[in-house]
Amino acid sequence: MLTLNKFEEASEKVREVTLETKLVYSNYLSEQTGNKVYLKPENMQFTGAYKVRGAYYKISTLTDEERERGLITASAGNHAQGVAYAAKCYGCKATIVMPTTTPLIKVNRTKSYGAEVVLYGDVYDEACAYAYELADKHGYTFIHPFDDLTVATGQGTIAMEIFKELPLVECILVPVGGGGLATGVSTLAKLLNPKITVIGVEPAGASCMKASFEAGQVTTLPSVNTIADGTAVKTPGEKIFPYIRENIDEIITVDDDELIVSFLDMVENHKMIVENSGLLTVAALKKLNMKDKRVVAILSGGNMDVITMSSVVQQGLIFRDRIFTVSVLLPDKPGELCKVSGIIAQEQGNVIKLEHNQFVTTNRTAEVELRITMESFGAEHKQQIMEALQKEGYKPKQVRTVL
Numbered sequence: 001m002l003t004l005n006k007f008e009e010a011s012e013k014v015r016e017v018t019l020e021t022k023l024v025y026s027n028y029l030s031e032q033t034g035n036k037v038y039l040k041p042e043n044m045q046f047t048g049a050y051k052v053r054g055a056y057y058k059i060s061t062l063t064d065e066e067r068e069r070g071l072i073t074a075s076a077g078n079h080a081q082g083v084a085y086a087a088k089c090y091g092c093k094a095t096i097v098m099p100t101t102t103p104l105i106k107v108n109r110t111k112s113y114g115a116e117v118v119l120y121g122d123v124y125d126e127a128c129a130y131a132y133e134l135a136d137k138h139g140y141t142f143i144h145p146f147d148d149l150t151v152a153t154g155q156g157t158i159a160m161e162i163f164k165e166l167p168l169v170e171c172i173l174v175p176v177g178g179g180g181l182a183t184g185v186s187t188l189a190k191l192l193n194p195k196i197t198v199i200g201v202e203p204a205g206a207s208c209m210k211a212s213f214e215a216g217q218v219t220t221l222p223s224v225n226t227i228a229d230g231t232a233v234k235t236p237g238e239k240i241f242p243y244i245r246e247n248i249d250e251i252i253t254v255d256d257d258e259l260i261v262s263f264l265d266m267v268e269n270h271k272m273i274v275e276n277s278g279l280l281t282v283a284a285l286k287k288l289n290m291k292d293k294r295v296v297a298i299l300s301g302g303n304m305d306v307i308t309m310s311s312v313v314q315q316g317l318i319f320r321d322r323i324f325t326v327s328v329l330l331p332d333k334p335g336e337l338c339k340v341s342g343i344i345a346q347e348q349g350n351v352i353k354l355e356h357n358q359f360v361t362t363n364r365t366a367e368v369e370l371r372i373t374m375e376s377f378g379a380e381h382k383q384q385i386m387e388a389l390q391k392e393g394y395k396p397k398q399v400r401t402v403l
Contacts, residue, residue, distance in 0.1 A: 002153055002187045002243060010057045011157045017056045017089060018157075019045055023165050023296065028269040029282070034291040038169075039282075040162060043274050043302025048109070049230075050158060050300050051075075051082035051145070054180060057154030058143055059086045067092045072140035074098070074128035076229050077106030078301045079145035084115035095140060097131040099123055101229065103305040123224055124178075125234045146180030147237030156184025162296050163192050170293040173281035175300045176200040176209045176251065177231030183240040185298070186247035197249050199288075201280040203228040204253040209236045209244065213251055217241075227256045227312075230277030230301060257319060258283040264316040266299075275304040276312070318401050321379040323352065325401040326386065328394045329367040332358060340370060343392055347385045350375040352403075373401055 021041050029037040042050035059067065070093040073083045080096040087094035094115040098107060101122055111117050120130040124145075135142045144151060158181075162169055172189055176182045179200075186198040202209055205226035212219040220235040236244075262282040266274045274282070281297035288295070317323040330336045337356070344351060353373040360369035376382045389396040 011160045014053045033285045035295045038296045040298045047081040048303040049078035051078040054151035054154035055082035056086040058150045066141045070140045073143040074131035080110040084113035097127045105305040146178030152180045152184040155181045156188040159185045159188040171197040171295045173297045175280040176202045177233045179236045183243045190247045200248045200251045201284040210251040228276040252284045254283040260316045321382045325373040326396040332368045
């Protein structure tokens with residue numbers, strides 16, 4: 001059971017494999033939200049995520065016979081690395097079943113710890129079902145990523161560290177996928193201070209815990225669709241659900257677009273790479289119904305491949321109007337393109353791409369279309385450029401940006 005003694009035991013044990021992730025006070029997020037915001041950067045762990053806590057503590061409680069049979073788990077990446085690393089520490093064989101959509105960086109890092117990786121299914125739930133089949137077939141010991149009270153106890157050690165560093169914390173935001181992290185953190189937080197507020201945060205496209213809360217029982221979503229791959233779970237844990245119902249005060253959902261903007265916030269203001277699931281708590285800060293409170297947002301991981309990172313940065317710049325595309329119609333005669341580019345240059349816009357279409361109308365000598373993709377300093381600067389084009393007789397129309 002999740003007792004204070006077990007959490008204390010787990011806290012001592014995980015120190016063997018975890019790095020000290022001290023709270024980071026965020027001036028930027030505090031000013032944006034009206035609260036005193038602290039970040040718990042579990043993205044800085046050796047394996048890039050908090051998952052090593054639960055995996056290592058769970059494996060430490062197994063018998064020699066259970067470890068000798070070999071370990072198996074299913075994971076979208078972070079639990080996989082946690083189990084693989086912990087298994088290496090204990091000299092165990094580990095097999096990890098990962099969805100085929102798992103980012104390459106998570107697959108390769110899992111392999112680097114000596115684990116055998118099997119890619120199966122499009123989402124975690126399908127990978128998990130296959131992992132159970134392999135466990136039955138080969139006699140492996142299954143380490144569940146979230147529906148396990150011992151694993152949840154290991155994850156809850158995060159709360160112990162938060163309270164030791166910030167005893168007067170008033171609210172903790174925790175990402176929710178299957179619910180293991182939320183179970184451990186919320187249960188220990190309430191044991192240490194029954195008055196504290198603990199809020200779970202889910203991606204809107206995979207809000208299985210919110211659906212379960214509303215139904216009053218564990219509920220399976222028909223499908224999930226989110227860029228937060230680490231929390232793309234259709235069914236939350238049965239064993240841990242009662243603890244979450246008792247100790248989580250509220251569930252907030254976050255759209256993918258909000259995660260993209262939050263990624264830019266973390267990179268620009270804190271110089272930290274945080275994966276989409278870890279950004280859930282950052283995006284949720286703006287949705288809190290409180291002011292002047294000491295709030296800790298848990299950044300659960302930072303394992304993000306470069307291709308995903310590039311896509312998120314580009315989309316974030318578009319959402320903030322720092323990259324945008326306008327369409328203007330102009331006569332097809334020498335000097336018109338130069339005139340338009342001159343207006344943009346005068347307003348300090350930076351052209352990224354030009355598309356000149358002579359066949360937008362049947363009478364191309366009358367007018368052709370020019371699509372200009374450019375950089376600006378933000379929404380106000382973009383409007384300034386648009387007005388300058390309008391003033392010179394063009395009729396700029398913003399269109400969808402495709403980079």
